[in-house]
Structures are given as C-alpha cells and as structure tokens.
Amino acid sequence: MYPIMKKVLFRMDPEVAHEWTVRSLQTLQRMSYLAKTIQQKWEVKHPSLSSQVVGVSFPNPVGLAAGFDKHANVYPALAHLGFGFVEVGTLTPRPQSGNDRPRLFRLPEDQAIINRMGFNNHGVEDAVRSFQTLSRPTIPIGINLGKNKNTPNEQASQDYIIGLQTLYLYGDYFVINISSPNTQGLRDLQEANALKKLLTDILQTRDHCIQSHQVKKPIFLKIAPDLTEEQLTEIIEIVLHTNIDGMIATNTTLSREGLQNQVSSHETGGLSGRPLTSRSTEWISQIYRITQGKLPIIGVGGIFTAEDAYAKIRAGASLVQIYTGMIYQGPAVVKQINQGLVQLLERDGFPSVEDAVGVDVSI
Template identity: 40%
Template sequence: MYRLLFSQVLRHFDAEAVHHATVRALTLLSALPLFKRLLHRMLAPSDPVLRVSAFGVHFPGPFGLAAGFDKDASCAEAVSALGFGHVEVGTITAHAQPGNPRPRLFRLVPQRAVINRMGFNNNGAAAAARRLKRTRGVPVVVGVNIGKTKVVPEAEAAGDYVTSAKLLAPLADYLVVNVSSPNTPGLRNLQAVELLRPLLAAVKDVADGTPRRTPLLVKIAPDLADDDVDAVADLALELGLDGIIATNTTIKHSGETGGLSGRPLKERSLEVLRRLRARVGDRLTLVSVGGVENVDDVWERLLAGATLVQGYTGWIYNGPFWASRVHRQLARRARKHGMKSITEAIGRTA
C-alpha cells in the first residue's frame, strides 16, 4: 500500500514539503499519550533477542533512525513508537539558522536515493534542550547530533560545539560530533586530525562532566581516504571516545549539489565499517549507516562489526512501519541461527 501511495502520489510532491508535513504529524502524535503508547506496544522492538548494550546504554533493538529527520528533537517519541530502537536527533547547532536556500532536498527514485543540501537548518541548541527536558511518554533512546554554526569561523569551531554540548549533553543518551556534512562550508576540514583532536577533547570534557557521563561519538564521511579513516580511528582510541558513526552522505556523485544518501552509498559505507573494525576491533562501538534498505543490510552490518545500525533514506522508500518490520525479521533470523541474543552476530565475519 505504501509503495503504491509513494509511486502514485507522494513522489510528485516537493520532497521537503513532505518531510515537514511528516515531522508535524509525528510531533502531534508525540503529544497524544494514549495513541502513542498503543503504537509503541504494537510496533516497538520488544523481543529480548534484539536487546543490545553499547557504551553503557541499553537499546531495545540495534536498528535506529539516523540524524537528519528530527532536526529539532520534536518527535523522537513517535519515531520510537513506530519501531526504531533509537532516534538520533539533529544536526543541532549552537545558534538557530535557516540552512541553505530552497530547493535543497531531491529524490532520486530509480536509485532509491536522496540528495540534500539542507545546511543544518534548525532552531538552535537552546530550543532543542527545552524539548529534550520534557518527560518522555514512551521509552526512547535519544542520541543528539551536534554541528558547527555556519557563521562561526573554523578557528572558533571548538567553542561553538562546546556551547551546544553544555546545553544538550546532559539531556542525551549519547552525543555525536558531526564534522562530516558536506553542506556547511569548511566543516569537513575539521576531520583532519590536527583540527579534530582539540575539538573532540573540548567536547569530551563537557560530556564527561555530566551527572551520568554522556557517551561521545564522532561521525565521519565516506569520502575520507582510507589512511584518514585509520587516523580518525586512532584518534578516537587515543581520546577515549565511545564510538564512531560511519558514514555520512557522499559528495562523489553527479547531479544536484549536496550529499547523496541511500542505495548508492551502500558499498562504501560497508567498506569503511570493515576498515574501522579491522583497526579498532571491539574497543569502540561502531554504528553503521549508509545504504541500509532491509534486514539483509542490517544483518550484514552486524556481521561486519557494527553494534548499532541506522537508516533514514530507506524509511522514505519503505514506509512508516519499515523499522518495526526490520526488527521482527532480525529476531527471526537470530533465532534461525540458534542465537539467544543478536549481539552474538556482531563481528562474526569482521
């Protein structure tokens, strides 16, 4: 039904307009306690075989929603109720900003992909913090993804990230430093180790100082050279980070300017995951994202060493119950292989 609706109706509407309408609907759902709890009971992962622990946080299932959808932390509860094991909100910047001029979001339907050049459009860290302080009506693991405010010079980037971290780290189940979006000028320069080290160290000081110590991860681009992937992995170990998210969107494509996500990213994302696993083993939590479309992709990422897997573009093409379906299929597959826990699959072919 959803595929018919998408092919006949939704694909003909502006992609960003559909996105905003979906977020508004889920924000409304988040404010309806009885309906939200009913959906959560029906769709959220509840099978014990799916439970995963990473950096001291307990996840009901390994498959979560990547950053980019819930930019202002407005509908995480509803997203969780639809079956995601965690929700990463953002990217959030210290100061509110409108992002890049529209149009800035484009579907590539034959490739089951999306190009975006949104530019971290969000209402800022203070507004997101107010939303995250609200009592959660259903269980949801919330990661918070922070990025650099566009007008802040590169030399002042660390302070900008620290401003966001001070507001958001105490309210997050885990915190992510995003230095890999292609849509903020100069941002990817911060992936260079000499620039990344002081930035991560400053944010880590904030995360370590929260009452429960907030786990800290860094998100990297698929377009890093292999040697640079290794360098970031070594830096993460050196600084005592909790994990790496691999990968963000790629700029290696033809067409509209911006970052490409979806099916074309699948191969490189998996390559980076395997390289990271070979470099760090199980000393860091690896979160794999990029080109994840179905249970086979999630299973492959687990076998390659990911503890958690994320998707977003696949949700656009597979409909609202995608995550719930993937989790049910994962549970069946784990039992088929004689596993008592999905964690037994992690790294089997790394």
C-alpha cells in the same frame, strides 16, 4: 497503506513532504491512545534484539539517523514507530535557516536522496524547551551536534562545547558531526591536527559535565564515507588516543558513481540511500578490524532490509540507523527489519545480536 501515501508524498516537493510528515507526527504526539496503538502494532520485542552499548540499554539495534527530527520536537512520536533509539539534530548553538531551497532531491531509480540542507535547525535553546516540555520516551535519545555556518573552523570547538554543555542532561549519547558535506569547510575538521584539538576540547568539557551532573554521557564521532584509507586510519588512531566512546559510519557521500538518475544526480550535496550500502559496510569493517572490535560502531548508509542491517552488524556495527530506507518503504520497515533480524540470528545460532557483531571480520 504506505504505497498509497507514498504516491501522494512523492508528488510533493521533498522538503514540503517532510514538513507535512513532521506536522502529522506532532499531531500523533497529542493523541496518546493512537500513539500507543501504533507502538503495539510496530514494536518488536525479542530478547535477541536487546543489547548494552557504551553503557546504554537498547531494546533493539535499529535506530533513526539524525536529519529527520532536526529540531528535536517529534522524537516522542518517532519512538512509537518501533525504533530502538532515535537521534535528533543536527543542532547548532544558534538557530540557522540552512542553505537556499530547493535543497532536497529524490532519485527514485537509485533509491537515493541528495540533500544540501545545511544544518537548518532552531538552535540548542529551543531544543532544551522541547526536552523540558515533551514526554520522554523509554528508548535512548541521541543528540547530533554541529557548528554554525558562520563559526570559523578555528573556533569550532566552542560550538560543540556549547551544544554539549547546554544539552548534556537530555541526551543518552552525543554525536560530533564534522562529516556533513553541506556546511562549507566542515569536513576540514577531520584533518588530524584539527581533529585532535576538537576532540580534546570536547572531552575536557565532558569531564566537567560529569563532575557537575555525576553522569557520563557517551560521545560518538560521525565520519564521512569519502575518506581515503589513510585518512580513516589516522582518524581511528586519534579517536583511540583521545578515548572517544564510538564512531558512526557513515555520513552522506559526495560520490555520484553509478547513478541511474539523470535529472537530479548533478545536484550538489550529500547522497544517501542504496548507493551507499556497500561503502558504509566496508568502512564499518575497516574500523572494526583496526580497533580489534574494541570501539563501538553505529552503522548507517543504505539500509533497506534486514539483510542490509545484518551485514553491517556482522561487519562490526553494534547498532544501525536508517533514514532514506524509511522514506522509500515507509515506517513499517522498522518492524520488518527487526523481525528479519530475529530470524537471521536464529538461523545462524546467535542467541543475541551482540554475538553477531563483527563475526565476518578477521582481527
């Protein structure tokens, strides 16, 4: 069915197609019987897929990356598609419209997407209303936090603090997004001194939240694939020193190396999809090796098949996320990946996905 729907969607402007999909999911949320039927069809339940990561239980390791549910208003419907977890956002303290359209481009020859959305979202207060109104799925919900475009980098920690404080009760984990290429100057926060201050401020706020609410929520740092090895090593040292709970590798890339598409490849913004597969897996392996497997990693970038996901798990990812792969292959790809992972784990004699994490890395 999706090949037919894909032909229709791919005739639309990419952002219009996304908005149509979101409206369809909102309709699904109002049809509980249909939603449950879809979940029964696409959900893969198998003991080898479940795991505990940073104290959170995941029914399977395949999640949806941030950027799809930008406003945190369709995560209940997405939870019915077989995901092990869903990450919403990126959310900023104040609503913002993002960058000018057009800002989303397909590169079908490369199975890739270029976006320069710019953290368009309705703001954290609107997200709170969604969390208070919509039904809570049984799978974990991550919340991806960013800063507003007009907030100077010197005051960036305040934006992340506002997001964490406002949404603390609603996320099962939180992500500090300083690696999107689509907010000017944001990636400068990956520089050592800025990063130390940012993470220290955020973790101090998390400590206050723990005291107030008597529950600790894990915090991940999402990094760019365009770092040098020296920059990556420096960031990992800061992450370990500040006791951030985990890392997400990686965000979209500014590289255009090897692209076949000659129409959209010149567009500015972050590239996602198949061209990112190897680079993100390499960064996962590097993080796992440097941290000696002690830091949980969520792997994202160019996952289209069970083999793609399994490679990232064997490189050190405890969990994986997809997005562009779902655009090109449809929502059934979640079931296909989970079914394939069960077979791959059985083939290699791993009773659990946890046993396969990092087996290809020498530490």
